[in-house]
Amino acid sequence: MDAKDILGLPKTQFPIPQEKKSRPPKEPQRKPDGISREVYALTGGIAPLMPSIEVSQLKKRPPSDEKITWQWLPFTNSARKDDLQLFHWVRVVNGVPPTGDYAFAKYNKKVNIVKYTDEEYEKYLSDPAWTKEETDQLFELCEQFDLRFVVIADRFPSSRTVEELKDRYYSVSRAILLARAPSPADVAGHPVVKEPYNMSQEIERKRALSMVLSHTKQQDRKDAEVLAEAKRITESRLAAKGAEEPDLPPTAGAGAENSEKAMATGDIASPSNPSAVPGTSVVMADNASILASLRMLRVYLRSYALDQMVQAASSSAGLRTIKRVEQLMQELGVNLKPKVPTKAVCAEHLELRRDILALLNLQKQLQNKEAEGSFHDSPYSEAPGTPKRSNRDQDRPFMPEALNFGADRLGKNNQKRKGLQVPGRTSEGAPSPAHKRPRKLKASDL
Amino acid sequence: MLLAEPSSNTQQQRERAVELMFEKYKIPALFLAKNAVLTSFASGRATSLVVDCGGGSTTVAPVHDGYVLQKAVASSPIGGEFLTDCLMKSLESKGIKIKPRYSFKRKEIRPGVFQTVDLDLPNTTESYKLYSQRLIASDIKESVCRAPDTPYDETAYANIPMTSYELPDGQTIEIGADRFKIPDILFNPSLAQIIPGMENFSEVGPSARGLSQMIIESINKCDVDIRRELFSSILLAGGTASMQQLKERLEKDLLEESPQAARVKVLASGNTTERRYSVWIGGSILASLGSFQQMWFSKSEYEEHGASYIQRKCP
Numbered sequence: 083m084d085a086k087d088i089l090g091l092p093k094t095q096f097p098i099p100q101e102k103k104s105r106p107p108k109e110p111q112r113k114p115d116g117i118s119r120e121v122y123a124l125t126g127g128i129a130p131l132m133p134s135i136e137v138s139q140l141k142k143r144p145p146s147d148e149k150i151t152w153q154w155l156p157f158t159n160s161a162r163k164d165d166l167q168l169f170h171w172v173r174v175v176n177g178v179p180p181t182g183d184y185a186f187a188k189y190n191k192k193v194n195i196v197k198y199t200d201e202e203y204e205k206y207l208s209d210p211a212w213t214k215e216e217t218d219q220l221f222e223l224c225e226q227f228d229l230r231f232v233v234i235a236d237r238f239p240s241s242r243t244v245e246e247l248k249d250r251y252y253s254v255s256r257a258i259l260l261a262r263a264p265s266p267a268d269v270a271g272h273p274v275v276k277e278p279y280n281m282s283q284e285i286e287r288k289r290a291l292s293m294v295l296s297h298t299k300q301q302d303r304k305d306a307e308v309l310a311e312a313k314r315i316t317e318s319r320l321a322a323k324g325a326e327e328p329d330l331p332p333t334a335g336a337g338a339e340n341s342e343k344a345m346a347t348g349d350i351a352s353p354s355n356p357s358a359v360p361g362t363s364v365v366m367a368d369n370a371s372i373l374a375s376l377r378m379l380r381v382y383l384r385s386y387a388l389d390q391m392v393q394a395a396s397s398s399a400g401l402r403t404i405k406r407v408e409q410l411m412q413e414l415g416v417n418l419k420p421k422v423p424t425k426a427v428c429a430e431h432l433e434l435r436r437d438i439l440a441l442l443n444l445q446k447q448l449q450n451k452e453a454e455g456s457f458h459d460s461p462y463s464e465a466p467g468t469p470k471r472s473n474r475d476q477d478r479p480f481m482p483e484a485l486n487f488g489a490d491r492l493g494k495n496n497q498k499r500k501g502l503q504v505p506g507r508t509s510e511g512a513p514s515p516a517h518k519r520p521r522k523l524k525a526s527d528l
Numbered sequence: 529m530l531l532a533e534p535s536s537n538t539q540q541q542r543e544r545a546v547e548l549m550f551e552k553y554k555i556p557a558l559f560l561a562k563n564a565v566l567t568s569f570a571s572g573r574a575t576s577l578v579v580d581c582g583g584g585s586t587t588v589a590p591v592h593d594g595y596v597l598q599k600a601v602a603s604s605p606i607g608g609e610f611l612t613d614c615l616m617k618s619l620e621s622k623g624i625k626i627k628p629r630y631s632f633k634r635k636e637i638r639p640g641v642f643q644t645v646d647l648d649l650p651n652t653t654e655s656y657k658l659y660s661q662r663l664i665a666s667d668i669k670e671s672v673c674r675a676p677d678t679p680y681d682e683t684a685y686a687n688i689p690m691t692s693y694e695l696p697d698g699q700t701i702e703i704g705a706d707r708f709k710i711p712d713i714l715f716n717p718s719l720a721q722i723i724p725g726m727e728n729f730s731e732v733g734p735s736a737r738g739l740s741q742m743i744i745e746s747i748n749k750c751d752v753d754i755r756r757e758l759f760s761s762i763l764l765a766g767g768t769a770s771m772q773q774l775k776e777r778l779e780k781d782l783l784e785e786s787p788q789a790a791r792v793k794v795l796a797s798g799n800t801t802e803r804r805y806s807v808w809i810g811g812s813i814l815a816s817l818g819s820f821q822q823m824w825f826s827k828s829e830y831e832e833h834g835a836s837y838i839q840r841k842c843p
Contacts, residue, residue, distance in 0.1 A: 161822035164829055166557055168821065186818030226843060232751050233595040237843070241599075244751050292752045295787040302788040 149176050161190035193228045195221060196258045206257045212250055216240065224251060245284045252279035324373065385423045391432050395439065407438045529555045530815045532807050535564045535578075535589040535596050536603060542842075543835040550830050557824035559815075560842045562596045564589035566810030567765045570802075571795065575754065576761040579743065579778075581714070581768035583608040586739065588746045590758055595843060600749035602742045606717055608768040612666045614720055615673075615710050619665070619701070627697045628660030634698065644697050668693055672703055673711050675773040677780070680712035680719060711771055714739050715781065740781040759790040765807070770800035 151174045156167040161184070198207065203214060223234045229251075235244045259272060297305075372390050376382060408418055416434065420427045529549060533542065542560055549558050564578040568591040580587045587603040589596050619626065630652070632644045672693055676685070682705075690702035713720050717736040737745070747758050762782075764775060775796050782792045797803055814820055825841040 159821050162824075162826075164826050164832075166824060166826040166828065168557070168824075184818075184821065186821065189819045190822055226840065227595070230593050230595070232592050232754060233597065233843075235751065236595075236597040236599050288752045294789050295752065295755055297787050297789070298785060 150174070157184055159184040159187055161187040193225070195225045195229075196255050197221075198254070198258050202258065202261065206261050207254050209250070209253075211246075217250065217254065220247060220250060221254075245281050245288070248284070249279055249281040320373075384425070384428060385419065388420070388423060388428045388431065392435060395432065395436055403439065403442055406442055407435060410438050410442075411435070529553075529557070530559050530561060530811050532563050532566055532811055533560050535562045535587055535601050536598070537562075539839065542838055546825070546830065546835045546838045550827060555827070557826045558830075559820075559824055560838065561811065561814065562589075563587075563807045564591050564596050564601075565594060566808075566814065567763060567806045568594075568810065569813050570806045570810035571763055571797070573761055573763075575757050576763050577743065577747065577758045578763050578765060579739070579769070581607065581739075581764070581766040581774075583767055586714070586742070586766075586768070588739075588742045590746060590750050590754075592750075592754055597750055600746050602737075602746045604717070604736045604742060606714060606736055608666070608669075608766075609662075610720075611673075611710050611713060611768070612662055612669055614713060615669050615706065616661060616665045618706050618710070619668075624699075624701050626661045626664050626695065627699075628657050629664070629696050630660060631657075632697050664696065668703070669710065670771075673707050673771060675711040675714075675771055675777040676708040677773065677777060679716060680709050685709070711774070714768070714774075715777070739778065740785060743782065744785055756790050759786060760793045762792070762794045763806075764794060764796035765803055767804045769796060770803050 152171050153174050154169055155172045155174075156169050157172070158165060158167060203217070207217065208214075209217075219239070220234070223237060227233050227237075231244050231248055231251075235242065235247055238247065256278065372387075372394055376387055376390065411418060411434070416431075420431050531545060531549070533545070545560065546558060549555050563580060564587070567578045567580065568574065568576045574594050575592050577588065577590045580589070585603055585605050585607045587601065589601045591597070616626065627646075630647070630649065632646050634644050637643050672691055678684075685705040685708055688704050688708070690704040691707060692700050692702050694700050709719065715738045717738060743762065747755050750758060759782075762778075764778070768774075775794050779792065779794045782794070786792050797806065802809065823841070825838060829837060829841070
């Protein structure tokens with residue numbers, strides 16, 4: 083009988099929590115025995131795919147039928163030539179001390195140095211620069227220091243460089259090997275015979291390394307400045323060259339690049355993009371930067387190059403202008419992307435686009451100025467036969483104004499100039515060639 | 529018996545030590561190891577450049593593969609003791625008298641207030657007095673001095689705020705520019721000449737070089753192939769090396785003068801006790817290695833070959 087019955091409380095007073103309790107909380111994984119819960123959680127609560135330690139082993143205790151004591155016992159070391167007996171702690175099992183040699187004796191390795199006798203020295207090894215005593219000393223040190231030539235050079239009584247010592251040692255070993263071998267073919271595989279020590283090469287290498295290491299920070303900074311300067315000069319030179327000579331021969335470009343070390347891409351033919359008519363300086367600067375970026379790639383398609391140029395050229399214009407350019411080109415019957423992108427075709431295509439862009443820009447400027455002009459009285463316009471700006475009708479078609487076009491524009495320019503009376507411009511001055519083109523087009527188009 | 533010897537020990541000194549050990553003390557086996565090698569082992573490296581700033585002198589020794597390259601060892605007589613002397617002279621010139629500990633007694637008159645009574649002990653020698661004064665001065669040096677971040681400049685440090693230090697006899701002294709001047713002598717020995725009372729330094733002066741110059745010199749005397757490795761593992765050891773900011777200052781100086789291609793790294797164990805006793809720690813590591821047991825110079829070998837055999841056994 084439980085308390086609830088006695089008290090008369092309803093048995094199912096808390097049905098929900100009980101249900102919750104009855105549902106045991108879902109354990110992510112059942113933790114394995116043998117490892118404490120915290121340690122197991124460190125691994126993320128998931129059992130490793132390959133358990134590194136056998137769980138059962140962790141709980142295994144050493145079998146207690148053995149008796150372990152630690153004793154202070156003498157030991158001998160086979161690596162020693164005398165029989166020095168030292169003492170150390172030894173793990174003794176059941177009163178039986180461990181047998182066998184000292185555990186570390188096997189680590190006593192030595193390098194095999196060739197040993198020569200006196201007759202062999204006389205026969206093969208005499209060298210004007212080296213006396214017998216020195217050679218003997220060298221070999222003794224080699225054995226003592228296991229061929230650590232840096233240390234040997236340090237301890238050698240007379241000062242010889244590391245390269246000299248190495249040279250002598252390797253040539254002696256080589257000579258001995260060859261002399262002792264029954265036939266040269268036997269020892270041909272031996273590393274000393276196969277690759278002879280090249281002293282001059284080593285000396286050169288070390289000299290170069292010491293040069294590198296002796297540059298202080300100031301020198302490196304100066305070097306970096308000089309290189310940056312050189313790079314800038316060559317880039318500006320190349321841009322200037324591209325503007326002057328329309329047909330930039332690829333070899334010249336490559337030659338110029340080869341001559342300076344700062345540019346790594348020396349032997350790429352520069353994509354010559356002759357802009358026959360010298361355009362504005364902005365265009366040329368664009369070109370130069372595109373050229374530079376294209377030179378970075380070693381191989382590229384001409385259509386890709388054309389795309390880049392087009393993008394650069396139309397970067398200053400808005401999206402609408404680009405659309406109008408393309409519209410105009412389609413009206414003219416020109417493909418947006420040339421079907422056969424050869425050098426000449428691409429050049430002409432680019433030129434066409436540029437001209438169309440210029441035309442559209444000028445038209446826009448004209449409209450703007452006309453809008454301004456309709457609010458101004460312009461006493462400065464001296465262009466002959468120019469109707470007053472206020473009379474001008476905005477929706478008059480553009481065509482008839484072709485002739486006045488240039489005059490108006492000049493008039494606008496006059497208006498801009500403050501207080502300057504521009505002399506008569508019957509001949510329309512020397513309009514820039516770029517302006518000629520759009521007019522020409524218009525005349526032929528419409 | 530594992531004996532640690534200075535890196536620039538001569539052949540005769542070693543043989544004498546060997547004889548002494550075997551004849552007088554009758555030890556079974558001996559090994560002589562160089563200080564620099566042991567310091568290197570204490571930090572777990574076989575190749576490094578050990579800068580030992582000790583009490584009597586400062587030594588820079590390159591260790592390659594466990595052997596000291598003797599032709600490249602550089603040493604200078606400026607050590608902790610020298611700095612202590614400089615500090616003492618500097619304080620004396622300012623009129624501060626350091627009373628040795630034995631020469632006074634402090635009585636507590638009221639709680640917290642002490643009165644010092646000078647004792648007169650006529651039988652103390654001059655050298656003992658000097659020794660006690662040195663003790664106090666070296667304590668001042670250890671607690672107050674800091675290595676400056678830039679080379680010491682009279683004008684720059686003229687307005688530095690003073691730190692106060694209480695002498696054992698209750699006197700409180702203010703130390704300002706000296707805090708930085710004294711440690712900078714390690715880097716720039718000619719500074720010692722401006723301290724009044726240290727003019728006789730000029731005998732020692734010409735041969736002494738600053739710490740950074742010694743390091744660069746030592747590395748440049750080594751073979752080109754190992755220079756890079758030496759630059760990237762420069763170890764600081766010795767009591768004077770536990771001066772604050774010494775490691776940072778040294779790194780900064782070396783970065784200026786070292787080549788671009790080499791990466792400079794100065795290592796020092798964090799614990800000042802470890803820095804002071806790094807030689808001993810290295811010795812204990814070496815002696816407990818299993819493969820070391822075949823390198824002992826035993827008594828039988830000594831009897832067979834004589835004391836000069838030590839050269840072969842302990843290079």
